Amino acid sequence: MKKTFYTYLLLAYTCFSVMAQQRAPYVISPDVHPDHSVTFNFNAPNAKEVMLDGQFFDKPQPLAKDANGVWSITVPYIKPDIYPYCFVVDGNNIADPNNTYIFANERFKFSLVDIPGDKPLIHSLQNVPHGKISYRLYKSATLGTTRQLLVYTPPGFVANGKKKYPVLYLIHGGSDTEETWTKVGRANLIADNLIAQHKMVPMIIVMPYAAVGFRKDAVIHEMMNDVIPFTQANYPTYTDSRHRAIAGFSVGGGQTLDIAFTNLNKFAYVAAYAPYPETEEFRSIFGADFKPNAAQVNKQLKLFSISVGTEDFLHDSVVKNLAMFKEKGINVTPQIVSGGHTWMNCKLYLSTTLPKLFK
C-alpha cells in the first residue's frame, strides 16, 4: 500500500497550504530489502543529530546525513517480524512521517516496520479466506459513556443465528487502545491463517477498550455487564462458560486474571500474557485473602496459562505469581519464551493460545 501516483505526491505538498512549508520532502521509509536488511530514511536538513530507536536494537543508532539533508541508516539483518521504531531527532521521538503504519497507543507514536519471512509468518497476509473486523459503538452502563470495541468474525461467518460461535475476549496493554491487537498484534490475520490451517476453531474475538478511569473494579464490571452482554446481544454466540475465553497482555493480562478469578464460573479458558500485577485491583484479589477452591478452579478451567519472556521486565513477577497459583493448588501452565515485554511476543502468545481454545 505504499506506491502512489506522482501526482499524489505533489498534492501532499500543496494540499494543506498552511502546513505545507514545514513538511519534509518525500523519501521512502522504511525500505525493507529482500535480505531482511532495512533502510530507514528521514528528511531533516536542519537537524543536528538523528538516531534510530527500534525494538530490534539494544540501543539507538545514529543516521548519517547526505548532501540533500536526508538522514539514512541501513540495519543489516533483522529477524523477520513486526517491530516498533521511531527517529530521535535532536532528542525528540518522531514517528516516521512516510510510514502509514503507526502503533495504536495513547502515549507514544511509534511506527511499525514489517519484515516478511522467507516463508509467510503466522501474522502475514496470506492467500487464505479472510474474516472481518467490525468497529462497534456501544453504551457502557458501567461508565455512562459510548465506547468502541472491535469484533473479529471468522471467514464464512454466518450472522443469522443458525450457527453459534465461541468468543475470546482479548485485552490490550497499558496505554494501548482497542485497535492495538489488530494494528500491532495482527490478531485477525493470525486467526485467518490458523483457521485456514485447521489449527483453530472458528471463533469471534472481541477486543474492547480496557482503560476505564480510576474506579477500582470498573474494568470487571465493564467486561461482565457491558462488553459481554453487547457481544451476546449482537452476535450469534454460545453463552455458556465452556465457549468463553479471556486473554490479555501486560495491564490487560492483569485485568484478565482479575476478571477471570472474580467470575470463575463464566470462563473456561484464561490466558495472561506478561500480566502486570501492580494495581490495587490485582493486589486486593490475589493478596492474603485469595483462598480459591482449587479443585473447583481446576475443574472449571480447561486452560489456564501465563506467558512471559525471559527478558521481560515482568519476568520475575510472573514467576512469582506462577508459584503463588501453584502454591494454592491451581493448575497453571507456564509459557516461558525468549524476548521482552513486546508485541513481537504478544503475537507468539496469541498464536499459541488460539489453537488450544474450545476443543
Place this chain on the structure above:
Amino acid sequence: MKKTFYTYLLLAYTCFSVMAQQRAPYVISPDVHPDHSVTFNFNAPNAKEVMLDGQFFDKPQPLAKDANGVWSITVPYIKPDIYPYCFVVDGNNIADPNNTYIFANERFKFSLVDIPGDKPLIHSLQNVPHGKISYRLYKSATLGTTRQLLVYTPPGFVANGKKKYPVLYLIHGGSDTEETWTKVGRANLIADNLIAQHKMVPMIIVMPYAAVGFRKDAVIHEMMNDVIPFTQANYPTYTDSRHRAIAGFSVGGGQTLDIAFTNLNKFAYVAAYAPYPETEEFRSIFGADFKPNAAQVNKQLKLFSISVGTEDFLHDSVVKNLAMFKEKGINVTPQIVSGGHTWMNCKLYLSTTLPKLFK
C-alpha cells in the same frame, strides 16, 4: 477515551525497556476547555523552539517553556470542529505524543483536536443508534494484490438479503488511506446522525483505498471490476445505477469524475469535492475529446455536484471545470463555501450530499 489508571501511566514508561529513556513524561494534550479555547502541551526540556501548527491558524505560533521543560500554548477560541495540528520542534513536525487521534495518512503524521460545539455537531458522537464500520480484505484482480476497504452499514442493518441497500462509494484524498473518511471525516457518525434525524436514506458506504500505483486507468478498473463486485457479492445491495452513488475529495474527487464519466450508465449520483484535475487520466478524459451526450448525461444523473471552498488552492480550477461542464451542456450543481482544501470542509460536503442521495 483519555483517562487511564495511574498504573497505566507508570507502565507506559517501563514497558519498552529499550525505548523508555527517550520517552517524554506524560502531559495532557490537547486540553479542550468549555469556552472552546484549547491548551496544547508538549514535554521537551532540551528543545530550543517549539511551535504549534494547526489548521485553525494562519501561521504557526510559539509555545512557551516552563521550569519543568513543558512547552505550552493556549489558543483562545477555536470554532468547534475537528482540526489537524502538529508541533514543530526545532523545525521538525511531531504529532502530539499524548493524543491518540492521528490523521490517517501516508505522508505526514498530524494529530487531530476535536472541539465540541455547544450543541452537538453533525459529526459528533450523539445518543442515537449507531451503524458499524467493517474492515474487509478483498482480492483485487486489477492490481493482483489483497487490499483493504472499509464498509459502513447503517443502524439496524439486515444482512439476510431480505432488505436491499443503495451504496455510496466514497474516495479519500491524495496520500490519505481507506481510513481517512472515518478517522478524520467521521463519515460513520455523520451518517448515524443524519439517519437518526430522518434526513438521509439508510445506505451502505464503501470506502476503498484508492492509491493504485502508476497504471493510468487502474483506479477506474479497480472500482468497476473489484470494489463494486466485492461489495455486491458480500452485501445486500441494489445493483442498478439508480441505487449507486460516488463521491470523493481532492485526488479522490478527480477520480470520482474519471470513474463516473467513463461509466456513466453505472451511477446516478456523482459528487466531487475540490476535485484535483492534474492527472494524466483526468486530462485525457476531460480534454479536447470530451464530447458527452449532454441530454443523456442529464437524464442519467439525478445529482451531479462539485464543491469547493473559496480559499481552496483548487478553487479556480474547480470554477474552470464547472464552466467546462456547463459549456458542454451538462447540468452541474456548484457548492461554493468558505474555507480551504481541508477535512473540515470535507465533513460539510459529505453532510450536504448524503441527504440528496437515493430520493
